[in-house]
Amino acid sequence: xxxxxxxxxxxxxxxxxxxxxxxxxxxxxxxxxxxxxxxxxxxxxxxxxxxxxxxxxxxxxxxxxxxxxxxxxxxxxxxxxxxxxxxxxxxxxxxxxxxxxxxxxxxxxxxxxxxxxxxxxxxxxxxxxxxxxxxxxxxxxxxxxxxxxxxxxxxxxxxxxxxxxxxxxxxxxxxxxxxxxxxxxxxxxxxxxxxxxxxxxxxxxxxxxxxxxxxxxxxxxxxxxxxxxxxxxxxxxxxxxxxxxxxxxxxxxxxxxxxxxxxxxxxxxxxxxxxxxxxxxxxxxxxxxxxxxxxxxxxxxxxxxxxxxxxxxxxxxxxxxxxxxxxxxxxxxxxxxxxxxxxxxxxxxxxxxxxxxxxxxxxxxxxxxxxxxxxxxxxxxxxxxxxxxxxxxxxxxxxxxxxxxxxxxxx
Numbered sequence: 404x405x406x407x408x409x410x411x412x413x414x415x416x417x418x419x420x421x422x423x424x425x426x427x428x429x430x431x432x433x434x435x436x437x438x439x440x441x442x443x444x445x446x447x448x449x450x451x452x453x454x455x456x457x458x459x460x461x462x463x464x465x466x467x468x469x470x471x472x473x474x475x476x477x478x479x480x481x482x483x484x485x486x487x488x489x490x491x492x493x494x495x496x497x498x499x500x501x502x503x504x505x506x507x508x509x510x511x512x513x514x515x516x517x518x519x520x521x522x523x524x525x526x527x528x529x530x531x532x533x534x535x536x537x538x539x540x541x542x543x544x545x546x547x548x549x550x551x552x553x554x555x556x557x558x559x560x561x562x563x564x565x566x567x568x569x570x571x572x573x574x575x576x577x578x579x580x581x582x583x584x585x586x587x588x589x590x591x592x593x594x595x596x597x598x599x600x601x602x603x604x605x606x607x608x609x610x611x612x613x614x615x616x617x618x619x620x621x622x623x624x625x626x627x628x629x630x631x632x633x634x635x636x637x638x639x640x641x642x643x644x645x646x647x648x649x650x651x652x653x654x655x656x657x658x659x660x661x662x663x664x665x666x667x668x669x670x671x672x673x674x675x676x677x678x679x680x681x682x683x684x685x686x687x688x689x690x691x692x693x694x695x696x697x698x699x700x701x702x703x704x705x706x707x708x709x710x711x712x713x714x715x716x717x718x719x720x721x722x723x724x725x726x727x728x729x730x731x732x733x734x735x736x737x738x739x740x741x742x743x744x745x746x747x748x749x750x751x752x753x754x755x756x757x758x759x760x761x762x763x764x765x766x767x768x769x770x771x772x773x774x775x776x777x778x779x780x781x782x783x784x785x786x787x788x789x790x791x792x793x794x795x796x797x798x799x800x801x802x803x804x805x806x807x808x809x810x811x812x813x814x
Contacts, residue, residue: 405813412446413785414808417589418463420785421446426555429453429533433561437466441730442505453533457481458563459548460488466496469513472520483523484547484659488626490518491651543567543576544762545627546662552579559583567768571634574664578775583814588786594765602635605758613692617718622706624699624725625649627762632695632724637672644688646679646705647697699725701732711744713753720754770795780814
């Protein structure tokens with residue numbers, strides 16, 4: 404009996420992922436997120452299902468889970484780290500919707516209800532229901548990120564977001580033998596620069612900015628990226644502050660050492676830095692050398708006030724550490740040298756640089772991962788330019804599927 408699948412979102416695009424998989428008697432949903440665009444984009448409505456699995460806590464994978472659990476009697480399987488961080492991001496999405504005037508898809512009551520439906524697992528665990536065995540593996544993307552190996556008559560691996568190289572924060576994912584591979588393709592056609600060279604170049608620039616009397620403002624995503632940057636700054640000899648939502652994520656990660664490469668190193672990175680705990684500390688941080696803060700795309704968060712304070716200072720620098728989506732303040736800054744402050748677009752005179760600290764596998768790494776899994780079929784998802792990766796995989800002899808959202812397909 405074939406495995407029936409459908410993308411409710413995130414098939415031919417990056418974001419709002421939702422994957423329906425029906426094998427034997429079990430109907431499963433993997434992830435159910437929203438895209439944090441303006442306005443937000445949501446997946447297609449999900450039908451009733453028997454099992455639900457969350458790969459990780461980023462909003463484009465977890466953001467619509469309260470919508471699901473408020474409508475269906477369903478548990479959500481994830482690691483404990485994923486559950487805790489998802490709680491922060493789902494609650495924050497309510498605040499963002501209210502402040503921006505977006506439709507309210509759920510409230511705090513629904514988030515609390517959703518968190519009560521989580522079934523926590525660890526890497527290497529196997530869950531058996533409806534004659535289907537589901538085994539968990541590390542995805543290497545952020546702490547707690549999980550790949551799910553579904554075994555019935557055939558084995559299907561759902562990667563979620565994937566990174567195969569070791570970073571300072573987490574170890575890279577390892578291939579899992581399977582018949583079908585449902586794999587992300589965010590960086591199809593693109594490879595990342597050497598990570599160690601990127602780290603060296605970043606630190607060199609931070610020192611350069613401080614030595615010339617400027618301040619280094621480092622916008623960073625709260626989940627994963629903030630911690631990577633703190634680990635990088637840990638032994639730099641620089642005074643660095645950390646502010647924004649990343650502080651809450653730091654605490655969660657330190658409570659969940661099983662999902663880190665080294666809890667000792669992360670604790671050192673957090674404690675050697677100076678945490679902004681109140682208004683007075685934030686005022687002192689403005690006088691600091693280096694400030695790591697949210698939001699990573701410069702759309703709100705403390706980073707806006709920090710940049711506003713240095714925007715006319717050519718000695719200071721804004722060092723972007725993550726992807727800047729079309730339409731966000733960070734992309735505007737890169738493209739035009741301007742940024743929006745309190746609804747007003749202003750010129751930014753300080754230096755702007757961008758560094759690739761991606762937590763996604765690059766093109767060649769994805770090809771190598773697929774070869775290690777040795778599947779008969781590969782389904783590419785979570786990508787807006789899947790064709791280059793499909794071509795490379797077909798050259799390796801794989802049958803590759805590129806389904807669109809809403810298109811049913813069989814494995």
